[in-house]
Amino acid sequence: MHFAAEILPFILALVAGGMVAGLLAGMFGIGGGAILVPIFFHVFGLLGIAEDVRMQLALGTSLAIIVPTSIRSFMAHRQRGSVDTALLRGWIVAVPLGTLIATVIAAKASSVELRLIFAVIALALAFRMIFNRASWKLGDDLPGNPLKFMVGTGIGVLSGLMGIGGGVLNNTFMTLYGRSIHQAVATSSGVGVLISLPGLAGYVWGGWGVPGLPPFSTGYINWLAVLLLIPITLYMAPIGARLAHAMSKRQLEAGFGIFLIVISLQFFLTVIL
Template sequence: MPPITELMMFALALAAAGVVAGVLAGLFGIGGGAILVPVFYQVFGLLGVDDAVRMHLSVGTSLAIIVPTSVRSFLSHYRRGVVDIDLLRNWLVAVPLGAILATVIAAYVSSETLRLIFAVIALAIAFRMIFNRASWRIGADLPNNPVKWLVGVAIGVLSGLMGVGGGVLNNTFMTLYSRPIHQAVATSSGVGVLISIPGLFGYVWAGWGEAGLPPLSTGFINWIAVGLIIPITLLVAPVGVALAHAMGRRQLEAGFGIFMTLIAFRFFYSLYG
């Protein structure tokens, strides 16, 4: 067990990550998992968590934290009247189904595979963040079913495997089909709810009885980390919502894209370095 001073530093690092994750939840309509998963991966490693379960635990714990963060972010956006409720209704089955499929996949793949999936999707997200242009459009409105429904399943699967709320993926989908960015951000907070709740229960099931999990873990959810970070993210998520409706996003998107690039290469290095 590391000395108490090191544990305090880890706790402070988690708390700082919680602040950033909460603001991002409101600002980008994401659950903050893109920040939390790599931080958890590092902290759980320093605490001696078995490599075989470390990435799974990071992803599952991130999704558990996203539940209240996404709910609060969604309610804040909903009160502003900019959420696309029709799209969320259309995805009431599709997105949760994708999230559940992700937990089934996670139950049978290795930590290395899960890290590779995170790194590849993170690079794709980074490309979109850094090079995104308002002129990038595929159509004048969202596609009809079954395409739209299948996109919901895909967002659920990819987000569930990464431990994220699906905000960046849904923002990309909606803006490519000419929806306003503020509507995309607001709707993404609802997508986060549809992903995180089934994802939480799925990762409990996927990790049930696994060896090497740290104390106070239920499956691939560590409740110490959840209890530490949730109050912070709930407190600061409305700050991100206010920022999303009050400022330009280009520099923040580019900065987030650079961060995701660094995280992706960190995971690639852990696999092939």
């Protein structure tokens, strides 16, 4: 009874986080990781998991949940015909390669380093979204290779280090090259698929045999959290996709930016305090 009373608040926190993550996955094409990582970090901490593995566990578990969420979100957006499938085909090697590189880095980095990486990237992207101007363009169409391949690899690296589906980075890339935010969001759900599958495998490998991990974990993936949140995020993702298509470009960008600032500041506080 005492154990149930202790564990119930954490389960409720995970459920609430899963609902928000699923909604954001569909709305922004981000896979929900940007909200799941800080939630997991704190919940795992409250459960007494050592700090030196907590951030890696949060990143790996987030990417595992993004697998079905991003697939579901991608299918919802593809039905609306707004996904750039040519870009996704060109990144079939680049994005997974970058993600696997990230899992190797994460296995060797400290918890503080990973939190700072997450916070700095999120804050930079937030200001770009909030203060975005139509004049902020690098071109009228996406660049060709090798630049496009390098960008895809970079998105994989940064996303793997943040435990996110890559939407936040792909949205920035595509809109800087003249694509609409709605097409960027739709395509980002596909990028999430290319990141989450190799990311899951990489974090399993990177955490294999590491001491201090909680029960029901394989490497840096906690399957109890995965099984609890997957149904919730899957249910909420199509709702988010419908909301995205009902909002204006400016509303999407401002909402996305404010959300990222809150998450970034929260992670800076965990490092300082």
